[in-house]
Amino acid sequence: MEKVDGYLMKYTNLVTGWQYRYFVLNNEAGLLEYFVNEQSRNQKPRGSLPLAGAVISPSDEDSHTFTVNAISGEQYKLRASDAKERQHWVSRLQICAQHHTEAMGKQLSIIPQTNPPLQTRSLSMASQGSGSSPGSQHRINQNSNALLGLSQLQRGSSLYSSRKSLLPDHLLEAREMMSQAQGQHRDLIQSIEGLPSSQGPSPLDQDLLLLKATSLATMTCLSDCLHILQLQQVARQKVPLVGPALEWLEPKLPDILKNGGTLPSISKDDDKTEGTVLEPLEMDSCDIAGEQEEIDATQEVDDSTPSEEEDLGAVEEERSVILHLLSQLKLGMDLTRVVLPTFILEKRSLLEMYADFMSHPDLFVAITDGSSPMDRMVRFVEYYLTSFHEGRKGAIAKKPYNPIIGETFHCSWKVPKAATPPSAVPKEGTLCASDCYNVRFVAEQVSHHPPVSGFYAECQERQMCVNTHVWTKSKFMGMSIGVSMIGEGNLHLLEHGEEYTFSLPSAYARSILTVPWVELGGKVNVNCAKTGYSAVITFQTKPFYGGKLHRVNAEVKHNPTNSVVCRVQGEWNGVLEFTYTSGETHVVDVTKLPVTRKRVRPNELQGPYESRRLWQHVTESLKERDMDKATEHKHFLEERQRKEERLRAETQTPWRTKYFERKGEDWVYYQALWKTATHSSSPVSPPQNP
Numbered sequence: 261m262e263k264v265d266g267y268l269m270k271y272t273n274l275v276t277g278w279q280y281r282y283f284v285l286n287n288e289a290g291l292l293e294y295f296v297n298e299q300s301r302n303q304k305p306r307g308s309l310p311l312a313g314a315v316i317s318p319s320d321e322d323s324h325t326f327t328v329n330a331i332s333g334e335q336y337k338l339r340a341s342d343a344k345e346r347q348h349w350v351s352r353l354q355i356c357a358q359h360h361t362e363a364m365g366k367q368l369s370i371i372p373q374t375n376p377p378l379q380t381r382s383l384s385m386a387s388q389g390s391g392s393s394p395g396s397q398h399r400i401n402q403n404s405n406a407l408l409g410l411s412q413l414q415r416g417s418s419l420y421s422s423r424k425s426l427l428p429d430h431l432l433e434a435r436e437m438m439s440q441a442q443g444q445h446r447d448l449i450q451s452i453e454g455l456p457s458s459q460g461p462s463p464l465d466q467d468l469l470l471l472k473a474t475s476l477a478t479m480t481c482l483s484d485c486l487h488i489l490q491l492q493q494v495a496r497q498k499v500p501l502v503g504p505a506l507e508w509l510e511p512k513l514p515d516i517l518k519n520g521g522t523l524p525s526i527s528k529d530d531d532k533t534e535g536t537v538l539e540p541l542e543m544d545s546c547d548i549a550g551e552q553e554e555i556d557a558t559q560e561v562d563d564s565t566p567s568e569e570e571d572l573g574a575v576e577e578e579r580s581v582i583l584h585l586l587s588q589l590k591l592g593m594d595l596t597r598v599v600l601p602t603f604i605l606e607k608r609s610l611l612e613m614y615a616d617f618m619s620h621p622d623l624f625v626a627i628t629d630g631s632s633p634m635d636r637m638v639r640f641v642e643y644y645l646t647s648f649h650e651g652r653k654g655a656i657a658k659k660p661y662n663p664i665i666g667e668t669f670h671c672s673w674k675v676p677k678a679a680t681p682p683s684a685v686p687k688e689g690t691l692c693a694s695d696c697y698n699v700r701f702v703a704e705q706v707s708h709h710p711p712v713s714g715f716y717a718e719c720q721e722r723q724m725c726v727n728t729h730v731w732t733k734s735k736f737m738g739m740s741i742g743v744s745m746i747g748e749g750n751l752h753l754l755e756h757g758e759e760y761t762f763s764l765p766s767a768y769a770r771s772i773l774t775v776p777w778v779e780l781g782g783k784v785n786v787n788c789a790k791t792g793y794s795a796v797i798t799f800q801t802k803p804f805y806g807g808k809l810h811r812v813n814a815e816v817k818h819n820p821t822n823s824v825v826c827r828v829q830g831e832w833n834g835v836l837e838f839t840y841t842s843g844e845t846h847v848v849d850v851t852k853l854p855v856t857r858k859r860v861r862p863n864e865l866q867g868p869y870e871s872r873r874l875w876q877h878v879t880e881s882l883k884e885r886d887m888d889k890a891t892e893h894k895h896f897l898e899e900r901q902r903k904e905e906r907l908r909a910e911t912q913t914p915w916r917t918k919y920f921e922r923k924g925e926d927w928v929y930y931q932a933l934w935k936t937a938t939h940s941s942s943p944v945s946p947p948q949n950p
Contacts, residue, residue: 262287262352266283284301290356292309313330668870671700741768759790764784794819836850
């Protein structure tokens with residue numbers, strides 16, 4: 261085992277970010293240690309991670325990052341200077357981890373003299389041998405003691421009070437299946453290596469080499485997972501040992517996450533008596549949720565909410581809760597009704613996230629300025645592709661609040677009428693209303709099961725509007741979560757008599773056990789029946805081997821002539837290049853586009869079911885990093901929604917939406933521009949109910 265040391269970048273959290281640290285692989289002790297710098301390596305390490313039972317995995321984010329996951333649940337996320345250095349560290353760490361894992365397995369298996377030996381991965385690899393120096397044996401004892409919580413390891417003592425197998429039936433079945441899979445893997449390798457080189461595909465064919473590597477990586481991953489489960493099972497045996505009982509990764513769940521758990525009383529202020537209600541009693545009325553808010557645009561002010569979502573560091577701290585949650589999920593399970601932990605929440609509602617997709621309203625208004633049908637289709641594609649970057653707050657994937665039925669969100673943007681370059685965009689609040697176009701937005705949660713949101717935006721001066729309804733459907737996919745955006749949007753350019761229909765991509769939260777991140781995937785179709793122009797936009801997910809993140813490409817086509825008039829390629833959160841058939845190119849750097857802050861009424865002026873006022877106590881608790889209180893407030897809102905739903909069912913009262921009405925499978929804004937001949941100065945603000 262080669263000695264390895266050097267500088268790596270270590271990820272702490274979104275606030276602290278990446279930091280250079282000096283790492284040392286201590287092969288004899290089976291530890292990965294790190295120091296502030298090379299000069300301090302003779303001092304006590306700043307941190308260390310035992311490698312016995314650890315899983316070392318290259319990250320799929322890029323070619324430089326990898327993770328070290330200890331059996332205790334602790335994790336290091338590290339980044340090398342290049343792909344070659346990463347591979348060197350990963351291979352050395354894996355060799356060291358395998359050596360000490362096998363040694364620990366052997367040490368544990370020889371303790372019970374009269375019982376069956378511990379069935380671990382080490383038995384299938386025993387022929388590879390392991391070090392047996394006095395120093396390494398001493399460290400094995402220490403590692404075993406630290407990792408499994410054993411106070412004594414004495415030869416001849418009985419580990420269990422009966423001859424009952426150490427492994428339950430389901431793990432024995434898993435071992436049987438693993439053995440079959442390993443045999444199939446060996447057969448595959450032998451078949452490939454036995455191919456004659458004179459005819460047909462060669463054993464060195466690129467696709468066959470990729471197949472071998474994929475099969476090997478899969479078997480290694482499955483073997484590591486099974487090994488950890490076996491160690492966990494040993495640690496959870498209820499039969500007492502010599503000394504304290506074993507403990508290993510037992511999730512310490514708050515009562516709120518346990519079945520039958522009771523909620524403590526909810527208070528609005530720590531200084532007030534426990535049991536104080538969160539909102540005025542009027543909010544308990546089902547009728548208020550169905551009433552339209554009276555929106556006064558003059559009360560709106562520039563939004564002061566931070567544009568970046570802070571990292572609470574909870575992904576690392578609450579790892580056991582995530583593991584407990586994942587253990588109850590199955591592949592393909594619909595997560596619509598699964599209550600997720602509070603610490604993974606963003607501090608905004610899903611309805612507000614849809615509004616943040618409109619953070620480039622200047623590009624939205626510019627669509628109708630296109631001089632030809634082709635130009636307007638290309639402008640729409642440009643606006644569409646640039647909208648997703650600002651819709652995500654920060655690099656880490658967090659989940660916005662699930663809107664409750666009847667919840668709404670209102671905002672607006674001011675767009676300068678004069679054409680100005682991005683560097684000359686005036687500061688917020690420096691333009692009067694006559695110098696700007698006004699883009700208004702309203703969103704409403706129109707259905708609970710399924711969870712459907714409707715949102716509508718318009719610029720009355722430019723006679724354009726967009727109406728969209730979305731049903732988000734989440735599925736568990738193992739180490740990621742997929743969110744399908746089911747629904748359709750319609751953009752109306754009344755000045756040109758054109759209507760553009762479009763769909764939405766799927767979103768994926770990857771690496772949910774480490775530092776989750778978001779990517780988009782799927783094919784989106786845009787079509788304008790009147791002009792005959794259409795576009796196909798493909799969001800590409802990162803392949804298993806190689807490839808870049810967040811890639812997207814698109815083609816704009818004139819259907820009557822079946823000719824492609826423009827192609828787009830790049831990253832949806834980076835640089836996009838538009839290439840026309842004439843040879844002309846147009847480059848857009850999404851990260852440098854000016855962002856227009858939305859204008860929102862202060863919470864105290866909002867209606868009780870407007871998003872920010874509705875979720876204000878959850879948001880405040882998340883800002884204070886008080887997860888227990890945030891969970892209580894969130895539970896209060898969810899329970900009230902269930903209570904109101906039961907009441908409507910008992911009284912057979914149908915749900916009344918506020919701003920959207922159902923037309924077949926679609927949800928349409930009740931006072932859309934294309935439906936009205938005359939418009940008020942604030943068309944999104946509905947008239948008061950009679």
